[in-house]
Amino acid sequence: MAEKFADKEFVEFIVKSIVGNPDDVKVERTVDEMGVLLTLHVNQADMGYVIGKQGNTARSIRTLLKIVGAKNNARVNLKIFEPEGSGRPRRGEVDTDVVDDLKI
Numbered sequence: 001m002a003e004k005f006a007d008k009e010f011v012e013f014i015v016k017s018i019v020g021n022p023d024d025v026k027v028e029r030t031v032d033e034m035g036v037l038l039t040l041h042v043n044q045a046d047m048g049y050v051i052g053k054q055g056n057t058a059r060s061i062r063t064l065l066k067i068v069g070a071k072n073n074a075r076v077n078l079k080i081f082e083p084e085g086s087g088r089p090r091r092g093e094v095d096t097d098v099v100d101d102l103k104i
Contacts, residue, residue: 019046035075
């Protein structure tokens with residue numbers, strides 16, 4: 001029988017409620033000296049729903065998760081897994097195709 005953790009179930013419930021492919025939502029829970037780390041895996045098409053405009057949805061989920069963790073005397077962090085080759089450049093990287101298109 002799998003152990004039940006309030007923090008993991010909370011994230012699964014919230015994320016499955018906002019994505020288009022709830023069956024693809026998977027949360028991995030690891031514990032180390034820094035606290036609890038929840039790694040969220042979602043369908044690539046749902047990444048925008050989870051992150052939200054300017055990261056507001058992800059920030060809100062993290063805030064609520066800290067409250068759940070505090071209630072259980074644990075430090076809980078959320079990592080949203082982004083597979084290699086995703087559609088957007090990483091922070092600090094420049095999409096050279098766009099820059100090249102601007103050159104005359």
